[in-house]
Amino acid sequence: MATMPRSGSGELSVHDDPAALSALTRRLRRAGRTVVLVPTMGALHAGHRALIQAAQATPGASTVVSIFLNPRQFTSQRDFDRYPRRLDADLAMCRAEGVELVFAPSVETMYPPGFATTVTPGALGAELEGTSRPGHFTGVLTVVAALFGIISPDRAFLGEKDYQQLVLIQRMVADLHLGVQVVGVPTVRDADGLALSSRNVHLNAAERRAAATLPAALSAGAQAGVHGPDAVLAAASGVLAAQGALALDYLALRDPALGSPPRRGPARLLLAATVGTTRLIDNVGLHLGIPEVVPDVAPEVKGRGGL
Ligand code: AMP
Numbered sequence: 001m002a003t004m005p006r007s008g009s010g011e012l013s014v015h016d017d018p019a020a021l022s023a024l025t026r027r028l029r030r031a032g033r034t035v036v037l038v039p040t041m042g043a044l045h046a047g048h049r050a051l052i053q054a055a056q057a058t059p060g061a062s063t064v065v066s067i068f069l070n071p072r073q074f075t076s077q078r079d080f081d082r083y084p085r086r087l088d089a090d091l092a093m094c095r096a097e098g099v100e101l102v103f104a105p106s107v108e109t110m111y112p113p114g115f116a117t118t119v120t121p122g123a124l125g126a127e128l129e130g131t132s133r134p135g136h137f138t139g140v141l142t143v144v145a146a147l148f149g150i151i152s153p154d155r156a157f158l159g160e161k162d163y164q165q166l167v168l169i170q171r172m173v174a175d176l177h178l179g180v181q182v183v184g185v186p187t188v189r190d191a192d193g194l195a196l197s198s199r200n201v202h203l204n205a206a207e208r209r210a211a212a213t214l215p216a217a218l219s220a221g222a223q224a225g226v227h228g229p230d231a232v233l234a235a236a237s238g239v240l241a242a243q244g245a246l247a248l249d250y251l252a253l254r255d256p257a258l259g260s261p262p263r264r265g266p267a268r269l270l271l272a273a274t275v276g277t278t279r280l281i282d283n284v285g286l287h288l289g290i291p292e293v294v295p296d297v298a299p300e301v302k303g304r305g306g307l
């Protein structure tokens with residue numbers, strides 16, 4: 001893969017050399033560009049496209065899309081081996097979205113001999129996804145910290161689809177003073193509600209129908225929010241229990257920072273389940289209790305110019 005430091009030409013250049021890309025993004029920042037990063041593992045779909053489009057909407061953006069299937073965040077060799085790899089199609093999507101810089105390093109480039117340092121999350125890293133996938137978030141934080149080190153982005157765009165990952169990366173940026181603005185992008189879903197995921201290709205038609213129960217459960221839970229936390233969990237569990245073809249890993253109600261859920265106010269409902277041989281995760285934001293109604297100002301008062 002050639003390194004072609006020609007950003008600004010409007011053409012896509014693909015980089016695999018961290019030092020050359022660092023020099024390029026430094027130059028771009030000095031020239032007044034805002035360097036934005038969309039980290040991915042490839043096999044790009046419309047969810048990734050939404051992240052790229054949000055990144056590109058940043059005024060003066062020079063967008064870097066990283067494509068790196070990070071072995072250190074996989075806790076199952078089988079999951080890693082069968083993860084889809086489609087670099088040519090990924091580059092075509094980046095080109096179609098007007099992305100000028102792709103970073104697609106090899107495993108040896110990211111983890112050369114002697115590589116020893118890792119970034120470990122706090123207690124939250126061992127909960128929810130961390131329970132079934134020990135070490136997963138250490139793999140995620142380590143690679144994201146390395147990408148931030150190479151690219152020094154002003155902003156990074158991450159999907160709410162991986163909500164715990166988003167929260168842990170925000171925490172890491174705050175704790176380590178990394179100075180990157182982390183932006184969360186809402187989950188993109190298919191018509192049946194299923195969150196887009198590179199792993200959905202493994203689902204057959206029957207599994208796909210079963211998988212659609214996950215967003216249905218989340219939405220039933222969110223709708224029950226007005227009745228409080230117990231009602232949310234009961235509503236979501238009821239929908240999940242009616243679908244025999246999925247094995248639930250967890251269903252959890254938390255506050256938006258993934259601490260204990262409040263009795264009322266904003267919250268997050270998260271779940272993971274295995275359908276066939278495919279593990280899926282999803283989550284939704286909701287409000288617990290009756291939302292405080294802010295009375296609208298009567299039109300005739302508005303018309304008089306207010307206070
Ligand atoms: P991945 O390639 O799976 O590591 O995902 C790269 C980024 O895309 C992460 O920030 C994900 O949260 C985000 N992403 C994945 N699927 C979706 C989706 N359906 N909607 C929005 N963002 C997504």
